[in-house]
Amino acid sequence: xxKQPSMEACLMIIFGATGDLTFRKLIPALYQLEKKKELGNGxxxxxxxxxxxxxxxxxxxxKERVKTHTGEDFEESVWEDLKERxxxxxxxxxNENDYESLNETLSNLDxxxxxxxxxxxxxxxxPKYFEEISRHxxxxxxxxxxxxxxxxxVEKPFGRDLISAQKLNQALxxxxxxxxxxxxxxxxxxxxxxxxxMIRAANQIFEPTWNREHIxxxxxxxxxxxxxxxxxxxxxxxxxLRDMVQNHMLQMLALTAVELPGNLTAKNLREEKNKxxxxxxxxxxxxxxxxxxxxxxxxxxxxxxxxxxxxTETYAAIRVFLNHPRWLGVPFYLKTGKGLKEKxxxxxxxxxxxxxxxxxxxxxxxxxxNRLTLNIQPLEGVVLSFNTKQPGxxxxxxxxxxDFCQNCLIGMNTPEAYEKLLGDAAxxxxxxxxxxxxxxxxxxxxxxxxxxxxxxxxxxxxxxKGSQGPPEAINLVHxxxxxxxx
Ligand code: BG6
Numbered sequence: 001x002x003k004q005p006s007m008e009a010c011l012m013i014i015f016g017a018t019g020d021l022t023f024r025k026l027i028p029a030l031y032q033l034e035k036k037k038e039l040g041n042g043x044x045x046x047x048x049x050x051x052x053x054x055x056x057x058x059x060x061x062x063k064e065r066v067k068t069h070t071g072e073d074f075e076e077s078v079w080e081d082l083k084e085r086x087x088x089x090x091x092x093x094x095n096e097n098d099y100e101s102l103n104e105t106l107s108n109l110d111x112x113x114x115x116x117x118x119x120x121x122x123x124x125x126x127p128k129y130f131e132e133i134s135r136h137x138x139x140x141x142x143x144x145x146x147x148x149x150x151x152x153x154v155e156k157p158f159g160r161d162l163i164s165a166q167k168l169n170q171a172l173x174x175x176x177x178x179x180x181x182x183x184x185x186x187x188x189x190x191x192x193x194x195x196x197x198m199i200r201a202a203n204q205i206f207e208p209t210w211n212r213e214h215i216x217x218x219x220x221x222x223x224x225x226x227x228x229x230x231x232x233x234x235x236x237x238x239x240x241l242r243d244m245v246q247n248h249m250l251q252m253l254a255l256t257a258v259e260l261p262g263n264l265t266a267k268n269l270r271e272e273k274n275k276x277x278x279x280x281x282x283x284x285x286x287x288x289x290x291x292x293x294x295x296x297x298x299x300x301x302x303x304x305x306x307x308x309x310x311x312t313e314t315y316a317a318i319r320v321f322l323n324h325p326r327w328l329g330v331p332f333y334l335k336t337g338k339g340l341k342e343k344x345x346x347x348x349x350x351x352x353x354x355x356x357x358x359x360x361x362x363x364x365x366x367x368x369x370n371r372l373t374l375n376i377q378p379l380e381g382v383v384l385s386f387n388t389k390q391p392g393x394x395x396x397x398x399x400x401x402x403d404f405c406q407n408c409l410i411g412m413n414t415p416e417a418y419e420k421l422l423g424d425a426a427x428x429x430x431x432x433x434x435x436x437x438x439x440x441x442x443x444x445x446x447x448x449x450x451x452x453x454x455x456x457x458x459x460x461x462x463x464x465k466g467s468q469g470p471p472e473a474i475n476l477v478h479x480x481x482x483x484x485x486x
Contacts, residue, residue, distance in 0.1 A: 006423035007033060009042025010118035010148070011106055015133050016125030017047030017088070018058070020230075021155060026124065027062045028069040029418035034082040035075065038423065042114040045086045046105060049125075050093070058088040085113075093129045099140035106142060117147025120426060123154045130154065131171040138175040153182045153425050156247050157238065158434075161450065162443040169436050178436060182425045187222075187248040188255075188432040189417035189424075191406065192376040196255050196347070199374075199382065201264070206372070209351070210326075216352045216369060217331045219477075219486055220252050222345040222376075224338045227297065227465065228314070232305030239312040240294075241453060244336045246446040250277060251434065253332055256347055257322060266431040270438065277441035279324040288452045292318045293473040295461045297339030311457030314338045317473035318449070333477055335485065339465040345376035348486045359395040368399040371486070381405040 014022055033039050047058060063083075067074045089105055091098040110117055121137060123130050134152070137143070143150040152172065159165025172181060187193055200207045209215070222244065228235040235243065254273040261268035283291055295315035301308060315337030322332070351370040358364050371385040382404045390396035424432060453459075461470035468474065468485075477483050 005040035
């Protein structure tokens with residue numbers, strides 16, 4: 001049977017098409033999809049931005065960025081095919097006339113390429129324009145529900161606190177139904193994050209032990225070696241709590257802790273994740289210092305766009321508990337930050353030590369517990385650490401690893417997050433996008449942390465760039481017997 005392309009007939013309308021996200025992620029992802037023949041007949045792209053440039057100039061820039069991305073693998077013929085699908089439309093986000101001419105472009109293209117009236121709107125502009133753009137989409141009838149479907153993809157940040165997120169959601173839901181909104185969290189598209197569910201569901205050895213009786217604690221880690229780079233202005237207003245914790249870190253936590261629904265549908269999984277996020281135990285202000293360490297890398301204040309005396313946090317380590325029968329008393333340690341020693345993300349499940357002693361009648365302490373490590377990046381894979389006997393002895397315990405390196409085996413070419421998320425949204429599959437209720441619960445919990453950070457700038461710990469982070473954060477885990485950052 002002939003393989004169906006994942007991107008069916010539709011027009012993808014990118015607002016913010018000259019921005020960093022479009023050139024760094026969206027266009028390269030479209031190029032890869034074109035190369036894999038995933039873009040079907042009737043699929044077209046309308047790149048919309050404020051810059052009054054020609055299509056030729058736009059394509060030139062887009063091509064350069066794709067070339068940077070693909071390096072030696074760039075194929076002119078693939079680019080030529082993709083180029084044919086792209087139009088450029090200058091538009092001031094507040095100008096009604098501009099939306100009218102955009103509408104004309106869309107109708108003409110519909111006729112010309114056979115996009116069947118399907119519309120995939122992508123908000124890649126600055127979040128401050130999201131409400132205005134969606135209002136105009138409705139007012140100027142940029143879709144026709146009698147003819148085809150409409151969907152909206154929204155980039156993070158989805159608001160900057162609970163109130164602003166609620167306001168944004170109200171504005172978007174005046175135009176789009178929840179089933180039509182695809183809130184992007186690119187961590188949900190990472191292979192090993194998606195594998196979390198499969199590993200539990202498809203292996204009898206893990207699911208029965210995935211609970212407080214057997215698990216001592218969980219670590220969820222995503223560190224970066226780079227600083228804020230050219231995003232200082234945005235980042236200084238956000239900090240790591242808004243930029244990483246409220247979304248990527250809590251989503252990884254939710255997927256680790258979730259109850260597996262009997263029927264694994266997008267709806268059921270998202271409902272279960274929401275229950276986990278609702279069960280996050282809120283912090284009391286006076287105990288927060290014990291549970292969270294915030295840091296800032298030295299040199300951050302000199303980065304372009306960053307305020308001179310800023311107390312914005314670039315690092316957070318947090319001890320989190322859930323009010324959930326499966327996880328009562330089990331700490332989830334979150335660690336994330338910029339300007340650290342390595343770029344890496346992983347989830348580690350540390351099991352309890354076995355009860356009693358071992359080794360043929362001799363009393364021996366077992367020192368290393370079992371661990372299941374999901375390496376998310378740069379290498380993808382699973383490592384199971386367990387104890388065995390040192391060959392040649394009867395009572396010497398030897399901790400060893402079973403190591404499955406996914407991208408060593410299959411090659412480094414697993415599809416990138418943005419290829420997958422465009423394909424899923426075009427198919428209408430919401431499994432790896434966040435439901436509004438999840439976003440709301442995450443803000444509710446994170447807002448307390450953000451408020452505390454704002455009130456206590458003096459609590460920020462400074463750390464050397466390229467280090468492991470502030471020593472106080474190391475203590476957050478190391479003060480508990482048998483635990484250390486992994
Ligand atoms: C983004 C944050 O959502 O995720 C960035 O805004 C961060 O600040 C990035 O660098 C990390 O993503 P990844 O996939 O590189 O780990």
